Amino acid sequence: MNQGFHIAVCGSLVPDPLQTLEPIAGPQGPALKNEMMLPAVLDPWASHALYEAAHLARQDGESRIWLVSIGPRARLQQLMMSIAQKAVFELVACDGPAGGFTDAAEVARVLADTVAAIPELDPQRLLLFGGCASASRDAGATLQMTGERLGITEQFLNVDELTVQEGVLRIKERIEGGRYLVSACDGPPAVVGWATGMLPEPPNNPQIGMQNMRSIMPALQRAKSVTLEAPELTFESVTVPQQRRDTRIVKDTPTDEIAAELVQWLREDS
Amino acid sequence: MTNSDSQTAPVLQTLPGDEVRQIMWRFAERFDLQMAVQSARGVARGPVARLVAAGERNNHEWTEAKNELLAAFDAAGLTAAFMEPELGGFIAGPKNLAVALIAFELGWVDGGAATCSLAGNLALSPIHERGTDEQRTAYMSRCVPSPANSDGPQRGAFCLTEPLPYVGVDTGVLGGKIRVAAWEDGQEPVLQVEKRGRFITNMDFASFVVAAVDADDDRIKGSCMVILEETDPGTYDRGAPTQKLVHQLSSTCDPVFNLEVPANRIVGGYDIVDGVIVPRFSHGQVIEAVFQRTRVTVGAMSAAKLLSAVEPIIRYQRTRFRGGDSTPGTPRHDLGLQMKEDSLQRLVDVWATGEAAASLVFAAARLFDRYDPLEEQKNQTLTAQGIRGARAQFRTLRKMQTRALEYLELIESAGHGADDERLSALEGDPLIQFLVQDSLAQVLCPACKLWNTGYGANMMREAVSLMGGYGVTEDCPGFLPQKWVDAQLEATYEGPEAVQRRQLSITMTNALFLAQFRGWIRELSAMPNGPAMGAGTLAAAMELWDWSLQYLQGTLDADGHKLYRDQRHGVTFPMTDALCWLLASHQMVLDVTELSNKGEQHPVVASGLPGTLQFMRDLCHVQAARAAGEVGRICAELVYGYEGQAAEGSRYGATPDESFDRLRLHLDRSLAGSRLAKDRAATALSRVMIPEALDYPA
CATH class of the missing domain: 1.10.540.10 (Acyl-CoA dehydrogenase/oxidase, N-terminal domain)
Known part of the structure; x- marks a missing residue:
C-alpha cells in the first residue's frame, strides 16, 4: 500500500544569476563582494528538484515534502516570499553560511543530520532530492555524500524524469552522448539528484504562500545555528570564470564537425 | 569631486x-x-x-x-x-x-x-x-x-465619462441616461439605461460594466451608478478600440450600451419615496469614494517608472565607450559617461524624484489602510445616531472640527502637562479620529496623483535624455521611452492635473491639515539626523509656504478681489504644486528615518547600512533642496507678483512685511551643504555595484 513518499529536498539560496559576482578575501576566507546584500534565488538545480517533488506529491496526495536549507536565516526568510508560493512544503532551516566557499563534506554532514532529525520523516519512505550540482558550491558531490551518511545506496544523479508505476520508480538519468539511462528502482529510500527535470517553473500563487507561511515562519524561528568547519580546506585563489564569446553563424555544419571544434577549443583553453 | x-x-x-x-x-x-x-x-x-x-x-x-x-x-x-x-x-x-x-x-x-x-x-x-x-x-x-x-x-469595466467632482466638466452627449422601462405594482422596476463611454478600460473582455448615469425620468431622482451585464436585453456594444499611443497593454474602447436592467442593479440600492426611485448614493458620492483610493495606485506606477530607470541608465553610462577604442582599466572604459559630473548629477535628480514619489504614494496608501476602518466606524456611529445622508453627516462632522483641533493640540503637548484624560477621550472618539485622518487623506491622495505623475513625467523625459539616442529607440533597455509617454496618460486618467490641483486648493486650507502640517515643521526642526537629510531646509520651506498661504488668503489684488479664492487658479494652483513638493520630500525624510531606526536590527540590511543610509540621506537632502527652491520661487512670485493690498481685517499690510524676507533668507541659508550632498550621491552612483544585466528582457 503506497502511503506516499517522504521527500526531503536539499537546497538553499544562491545569488541571483544576473548579479555581479566579485570574489574578495574576507576574514573567514574567500567570499563574494556584498554577498549578503545581493538578491538571492533558490539554487536553480534545487528549484527543479522542488518542483518535481511537488509534482510527484500531487499525484498520490499522501506524500510530504520538506525543504532542507542551510543559509542565513534572514535571507532564507526573504527567499521564502517567492519560493513558498510555488509549491506546498514544510521548511527545515539551518542558520548558517550559504556561500560557495564551504566544504561539500561538511555541508553533507549537516544536511544528513538535519534530515535524520526531522521528527515525522519515515526513512523507509524517504526520497532525498536535490540538485545534481549547485550554482554556488558546485562540488557535484554534496547530495551523494548526504545520501551515504543516511545509508541510502540507491543513488541517481543528473535525473530528468521520475515516474512511479505500481510503486516502482522509473528514473531517467542523463549520460554521455546526449542519451538517457533508464533505471527501475523498487522504491524508496533513494537519492535523486536532479538535472533540469521536465517541468516549468510554477507561477507564484500567494494563496499557497500564505498556507505555507503558517509553518515556515515558526520553522525559521526554530532554525538551529550551524557552523561548517573545514580547517583543512584552503583556497589558493578564487576567480570568476572568464567570459568568452566568439560568434560565427555557419549553416548546415555537421554535428561531428561542431563537436571536434568544441574539443579543440576546450584543449586550447586549458 | x-x-x-x-x-x-x-x-x-x-x-x-x-x-x-x-x-x-x-x-x-x-x-x-x-x-x-x-x-x-x-x-x-x-x-x-x-x-x-x-x-x-x-x-x-x-x-x-x-x-x-x-x-x-x-x-x-x-x-x-x-x-x-x-x-x-x-x-x-x-x-x-x-x-x-x-x-x-x-x-x-x-x-x-x-x-x-x-x-x-x-x-x-x-x-x-x-x-x-x-x-x-x-x-x-x-x-x-x-x-x-x-x-x-x-x-468588469468602470464606465464614467461623466462630470467629475471639483471640475464641472460637461461631457454632454456622452452622459448616460436612466429611465423607467416598466414598473408593475409590487414588482422590481425595470430600468432602461443608455450610456456611451469613452476611453473605457477592460472593455474588450468585460462581462459587466459599472456605469455612471443621470436620471431622465421624473420617477427617478438624481444620478447613480448602475451595473450592466453582457447578457442583459438590449445593446452591449464594446465599441472600437481607442487609438492610444500609450498603455497599449490595457484594453480601451468607446462602448455603447442601451440595456434593460432591474433596479436592484443600482449600486448601493434605492428607496421608493413618494413613488420615486431614490438611489441611496449619487454617482458623485460613489466615485468620490472610489477615486479617493484608486488615484493612489496611479501615483505608484509613475514612481516605479523613475526608480526602474536608474539601473539601465547606470549600465548605459558605464558601458557607453566599451567595444570601441577604449582600453579596459581606463576611466573611459570602466566609467564611460560616469566620468562626467553632469551625467551623474542628473541621474541623482531622477533617483531622488523617484524616491520621493514612492515615499509619498506609499504613505498615502498606508494612510488609506488606516482610514478605511475609521470610515466604516464613522458611518456606523453616525447611522446609530440617526444621521443619514451626505449633507447631514457633513454638518455633524463640521461641528466636531474644534474638538479635533483640540485633540491635535493635546497630542503636541502630551507628556508636558497636557490633560491626559481629555486626550484619551478624544483619542477614543472614532469621529475625531476620522476627521483627522480624513484631512490628511484629502490632501495626500490628490498630491501623490498630481506630483508623481505630473512632475514624474517631466523627470522621465530627463531619464530618457540620459540614454542619448538610445532613449528614443524601441530597444532602449528598461522601456524608458514607453514609460515616458505612459506617464503622460497617468497624469491624465482618473482626473487630470487640474482636477487634483482644484481639490488640493480646497483641502489644503483645512485647519486640521494645517495643524498637522505645522506639527511636521516642528518635528523636522528637531530631528537628530535632520541636517544630514535636509530636514531643516524642508522645515524652512514649509514655514515659508505656510506663511505665504496665510498672506494670500488675507490679501486682495489690485482690483480688490481676494487673491486666494475659488477660481483664481493663477494663485491657488501654484500653491498646490508647491505643497506637493513639500509633502513628497517630507515623506522621503520619514522613510529614511525609518530605515535609520530599523535597519541596524535587520541582518541583511545592516551589512551595508552605513553606505545605504549615507546615500539615502544625501538623496533626501538633494530633494529637500530642490523642493525648497521650488517653494521659494513660487511663494516669492505670488507674494510679490500681485502687488496686493490687505483685505479688511487682515493682519497683513499692502506689501509683505519683513516676515517673508526673513523666512526667505532663512530658507536660502538653510541650503548650506545640499550641493555637497549631491556630490556625494553622484560619487556613490559611479561606484555602486549593479547586476550584469537587467532582469527583464528589452
Whole structure:
C-alpha cells in the first residue's frame, strides 16, 4: 500500500544569476563582494528538484515534502516570499553560511543530520532530492555524500524524469552522448539528484504562500545555528570564470564537425 | 569631486534590495504583502516584459497575446488580491498598500499592464465601497479565479465619462441616461439605461460594466451608478478600440450600451419615496469614494517608472565607450559617461524624484489602510445616531472640527502637562479620529496623483535624455521611452492635473491639515539626523509656504478681489504644486528615518547600512533642496507678483512685511551643504555595484 513518499529536498539560496559576482578575501576566507546584500534565488538545480517533488506529491496526495536549507536565516526568510508560493512544503532551516566557499563534506554532514532529525520523516519512505550540482558550491558531490551518511545506496544523479508505476520508480538519468539511462528502482529510500527535470517553473500563487507561511515562519524561528568547519580546506585563489564569446553563424555544419571544434577549443583553453 | 567628505563617507554598495524597501515602506512585518510583491514582480518581469519586448504595444487591438496576461494575473493571485479572504482573496483587512505595491511592481515594467490588472479592481470598487451586501458578494465572488467559477473569473469595466467632482466638466452627449422601462405594482422596476463611454478600460473582455448615469425620468431622482451585464436585453456594444499611443497593454474602447436592467442593479440600492426611485448614493458620492483610493495606485506606477530607470541608465553610462577604442582599466572604459559630473548629477535628480514619489504614494496608501476602518466606524456611529445622508453627516462632522483641533493640540503637548484624560477621550472618539485622518487623506491622495505623475513625467523625459539616442529607440533597455509617454496618460486618467490641483486648493486650507502640517515643521526642526537629510531646509520651506498661504488668503489684488479664492487658479494652483513638493520630500525624510531606526536590527540590511543610509540621506537632502527652491520661487512670485493690498481685517499690510524676507533668507541659508550632498550621491552612483544585466528582457 503506497502511503506516499517522504521527500526531503536539499537546497538553499544562491545569488541571483544576473548579479555581479566579485570574489574578495574576507576574514573567514574567500567570499563574494556584498554577498549578503545581493538578491538571492533558490539554487536553480534545487528549484527543479522542488518542483518535481511537488509534482510527484500531487499525484498520490499522501506524500510530504520538506525543504532542507542551510543559509542565513534572514535571507532564507526573504527567499521564502517567492519560493513558498510555488509549491506546498514544510521548511527545515539551518542558520548558517550559504556561500560557495564551504566544504561539500561538511555541508553533507549537516544536511544528513538535519534530515535524520526531522521528527515525522519515515526513512523507509524517504526520497532525498536535490540538485545534481549547485550554482554556488558546485562540488557535484554534496547530495551523494548526504545520501551515504543516511545509508541510502540507491543513488541517481543528473535525473530528468521520475515516474512511479505500481510503486516502482522509473528514473531517467542523463549520460554521455546526449542519451538517457533508464533505471527501475523498487522504491524508496533513494537519492535523486536532479538535472533540469521536465517541468516549468510554477507561477507564484500567494494563496499557497500564505498556507505555507503558517509553518515556515515558526520553522525559521526554530532554525538551529550551524557552523561548517573545514580547517583543512584552503583556497589558493578564487576567480570568476572568464567570459568568452566568439560568434560565427555557419549553416548546415555537421554535428561531428561542431563537436571536434568544441574539443579543440576546450584543449586550447586549458 | 573636490570635497573631502565625498572621499571618506561610506558608499552605497548595491542598489537597495527588497529588505531595504520593506523597512522604508513599512511592510517588513507583512508577509502577505511581500508575497504579493514577489508575485507581481514575476508577472511583470516575465510575461509582461516579453510582450513589450516583442512589440505587442505596437497595435491598438486586444490580441490573443495580450489576453494571456489576464490568465497570468489570475495564476499569480493578482486578481484575487483585491478580494476578501472569505471571497477567495488572501489579504485580510484594508488593501490599499497591497494594491499600490502591485501597481508599483507592474508599473516597473509597463504601466498599461498595471492598468489592465487594476482596472478590474476599479470596476469592483464602486460595489466594494458603496454596493449592497448582495451586490458585493455576487460580483466580487464572480471575479475570483477559483474552481467555483469554472468558466473563468468574470471581469468588469468602470464606465464614467461623466462630470467629475471639483471640475464641472460637461461631457454632454456622452452622459448616460436612466429611465423607467416598466414598473408593475409590487414588482422590481425595470430600468432602461443608455450610456456611451469613452476611453473605457477592460472593455474588450468585460462581462459587466459599472456605469455612471443621470436620471431622465421624473420617477427617478438624481444620478447613480448602475451595473450592466453582457447578457442583459438590449445593446452591449464594446465599441472600437481607442487609438492610444500609450498603455497599449490595457484594453480601451468607446462602448455603447442601451440595456434593460432591474433596479436592484443600482449600486448601493434605492428607496421608493413618494413613488420615486431614490438611489441611496449619487454617482458623485460613489466615485468620490472610489477615486479617493484608486488615484493612489496611479501615483505608484509613475514612481516605479523613475526608480526602474536608474539601473539601465547606470549600465548605459558605464558601458557607453566599451567595444570601441577604449582600453579596459581606463576611466573611459570602466566609467564611460560616469566620468562626467553632469551625467551623474542628473541621474541623482531622477533617483531622488523617484524616491520621493514612492515615499509619498506609499504613505498615502498606508494612510488609506488606516482610514478605511475609521470610515466604516464613522458611518456606523453616525447611522446609530440617526444621521443619514451626505449633507447631514457633513454638518455633524463640521461641528466636531474644534474638538479635533483640540485633540491635535493635546497630542503636541502630551507628556508636558497636557490633560491626559481629555486626550484619551478624544483619542477614543472614532469621529475625531476620522476627521483627522480624513484631512490628511484629502490632501495626500490628490498630491501623490498630481506630483508623481505630473512632475514624474517631466523627470522621465530627463531619464530618457540620459540614454542619448538610445532613449528614443524601441530597444532602449528598461522601456524608458514607453514609460515616458505612459506617464503622460497617468497624469491624465482618473482626473487630470487640474482636477487634483482644484481639490488640493480646497483641502489644503483645512485647519486640521494645517495643524498637522505645522506639527511636521516642528518635528523636522528637531530631528537628530535632520541636517544630514535636509530636514531643516524642508522645515524652512514649509514655514515659508505656510506663511505665504496665510498672506494670500488675507490679501486682495489690485482690483480688490481676494487673491486666494475659488477660481483664481493663477494663485491657488501654484500653491498646490508647491505643497506637493513639500509633502513628497517630507515623506522621503520619514522613510529614511525609518530605515535609520530599523535597519541596524535587520541582518541583511545592516551589512551595508552605513553606505545605504549615507546615500539615502544625501538623496533626501538633494530633494529637500530642490523642493525648497521650488517653494521659494513660487511663494516669492505670488507674494510679490500681485502687488496686493490687505483685505479688511487682515493682519497683513499692502506689501509683505519683513516676515517673508526673513523666512526667505532663512530658507536660502538653510541650503548650506545640499550641493555637497549631491556630490556625494553622484560619487556613490559611479561606484555602486549593479547586476550584469537587467532582469527583464528589452
